[in-house]
Amino acid sequence: GESVGLHLPTLSVQEGDNSIINCAYSNSASDYFIWYKQESGKGPQFIIDIRSNMDKRQGQRVTVLLNKTVKHLSLQIAATQPGDSAVYFCAENTVEGAQKLVFGQGTRLTINP
Amino acid sequence: DAGITQSPRYKITETGRQVTLMCHQTWSHSYMFWYRQDLGHGLRLIYYSAAADITDKGEVPDGYVVSRSKTENFPLTLESATRSQTSVYFCASRGQGASPYGYTFGSGTRLTVV
Numbered sequence: 001g002e003s004v005g006l007h008l009p010t011l012s013v014q015e016g017d018n019s020i021i022n023c024a025y026s027n028s029a030s031d032y033f034i035w036y037k038q039e040s041g042k043g044p045q046f047i048i049d050i051r052s053n054m055d056k057r058q059g060q061r062v063t064v065l066l067n068k069t070v071k072h073l074s075l076q077i078a079a080t081q082p083g084d085s086a087v088y089f090c091a092e093n094t095v096e097g098a099q100k101l102v103f104g105q106g107t108r109l110t111i112n113p
Numbered sequence: 114d115a116g117i118t119q120s121p122r123y124k125i126t127e128t129g130r131q132v133t134l135m136c137h138q139t140w141s142h143s144y145m146f147w148y149r150q151d152l153g154h155g156l157r158l159i160y161y162s163a164a165a166d167i168t169d170k171g172e173v174p175d176g177y178v179v180s181r182s183k184t185e186n187f188p189l190t191l192e193s194a195t196r197s198q199t200s201v202y203f204c205a206s207r208g209q210g211a212s213p214y215g216y217t218f219g220s221g222t223r224l225t226v227v
Contacts, residue, residue, distance in 0.1 A: 043203050043218030044156070089155050099207070100146070100171065101216065103155035 012110045019080050021107045023073040023090035030092035033066060034101070035075045038087045047075070047088075077109075085111045119204050119219035126194050126226055134189045134222045136204030144207045145187040147171075147179065149200040150221075156203060162187055194226045 013019045025033065031052050036044035050057045050064045050073075057064050063076040073090050090104040117138040126132045136145065143164050148156035148171075158171030160179040168179050176198060178190045187206075191198055204219040 041220070043205075043220050045218075046216065091155075099144070100158055100161060101156075101205075103148075103157070105155050 009105065010108045010110070012112060013080055014112050015082060016079055019075075019077040019084070019109055021075045021077075021088050021090075021109065023075075023104050025071050025073060025090070025092055025104075027092060027102070028068070028071065029094065030102075031095045032093050033064070033073050034091045034093070035062075035064060035073075036089045036091060036103075038089065038106070040086075044089060080109075080111050082111050082113070085109060117204060117206055117217050117219045119202075119222050121222060122220070124222060124224045126224070128195060128226055129193050132191050132194055132224070134191075134202055134204075134224070136187045136189070136219060138185055138187075138204075138206040138217075140206065140208065140217075141184055142206035142208045143184075145181065146205040146207075146216075147177075147187070147189045148203045148205065149173065149198075150203060151200050159189065159202075191224075194224075196226050198224065199226045200224060 032049050034049040035047040037047050038044045048059045048062050048064050050066050055066050061078045065074045077084055087106045087108050089106045091101045093099045093101050120135045146161040147159040149159055150156045157173050159173055159177050160168055160171050162168045162181040165181050165184050168181055176191060178192055181187050202222045202224060205216050207216045
């Protein structure tokens with residue numbers, strides 16, 4: 001079936017550096033791609049999304065890039081802080097029907113002081 | 114308090130027992146979802162509901178039963194728990210419209226089947 005996956009299960013960066021988390025997807029019919037952050041003991045929290053007709057979207061310290069040619073999604077976090085330590089998931093959905101989210105495996109981001 | 118709440122927060126049960134996980138939301142959102150999260154995996158959809166009395170299967174529905182007699186509640190029942198159902202369960206809701214950020218997740222229920 002369709003799936004969303006991640007290249008790297010863990011990522012360790014120095015505080016203040018930029019982080020890049022990658023994701024591969026297979027459903028070219030998806031309308032939205034979304035990044036979630038999950039801290040220990042909590043449910044996923046929305047970070048940023050991008051529509052399928054865009055290739056870049058910026059938020060506060062975060063940027064999402066979408067490359068539909070190679071079905072690749074990335075999340076860039078600028079000037080990482082200790083509070084950025086979490087597991088990050090990419091997900092996709094469509095605007096039709098129930099708009100179910102399909103999640104990738106997740107990447108654990110660790111910030112070193 | 115407004116929001117989405119799950120109960121219990123932690124549950125240990127024995128193989129073969131029936132257990133129900135509760136989910137309650139205060140926004141009158143139409144859609145509600147149950148996901149399970151296993152170590153090393155992302156969230157997988159178990160069941161979802163588009164409105165009261167309307168439910169449908171997700172990716173991994175076997176061994177689970179849901180109901181939605183009221184808009185605000187969406188309980189998930191394991192009719193005869195198995196060890197493979199040890200997991201963290203998340204409930205989510207969202208309102209109408211094409212807003213992917215409209216999803217809100219509960220804090221999860223950690224279920225251990227022994």
